[in-house]
Amino acid sequence: MSKEKQLKEFEFTLSEPVTIHKSGQSVPAAKILLKCPTSKQQRDRLIIKNGFLNNKNQSTATETGIEKKAKDIIDNLTESQKILGGLFSSKTADEMDEILNAFRRLLLDGCGILEGVTATDHYLNQIDGDDFDSMLGEYIANFILPSWMRKLMQS
């Protein structure tokens, strides 16, 4: 069985650029580099992983017999969109708040880089809410899901 190399980082394009401070200027940043968490971010990584894995055991929208048209839409969603849909449909607001806060702390702890500048609260506060949710979905799809799949394949 070949070992796929773990993706270390990927870039997410924001729908609305945020203003960051770089080299003495206020400049727009349209992309954020998301980095794979390390053992340093253990607690926050586990909150997100646990939130996602607990969701895997719950029924998805396709299993509840919805209309074919809605099913077709869901079948055309990206992996990250499906992950987000599953999370939001199965978690309470408090649970999602905890997962999103853990994700935010990961970004502040070096896992979020805006045009070469480490993310701060001020920068993250400017990000559109939907963008932030989408970033979480992509983060899980690119880092948490492959990690979980690898463990399943190794067992």
Place this chain on the structure above:
Amino acid sequence: MSQRALTNSQIIVNGITYTYVPNTLDVDPGRGEQDVKATGGGGGSSETVYFENVESNIGCVKFELYTRAVDFTAYDLWKTLGNLNVILVIDPKSNLTLTYQGMANTNLVSFPIGNDKTVPFEFKGDPAIF
């Protein structure tokens, strides 16, 4: 109609929010000094001449912090960046934002250690954008 004064604005330096000693924040938007002098035209006539002293077109932000461990790290970064600091002064209730680019921490900073001791910081740089 009653107006509201700016009393509790937010300071953000290089994207990081800092809490400061209340009532110590002082901002100069950097529009400089101007002067008006009169010239005589004879026969009782006169005309004014307007001067702009662009030497004084410098944005300035001053505030004080209590001596805290985190401020040593911040101070070190501000000095290291030279004139590449960016400061935002934001008043959330009135939506006023002053953006200062190219700011340098210019004063000689010492950290008094003891009860109720504060550290003054002064930044100078480009005039404010607002």
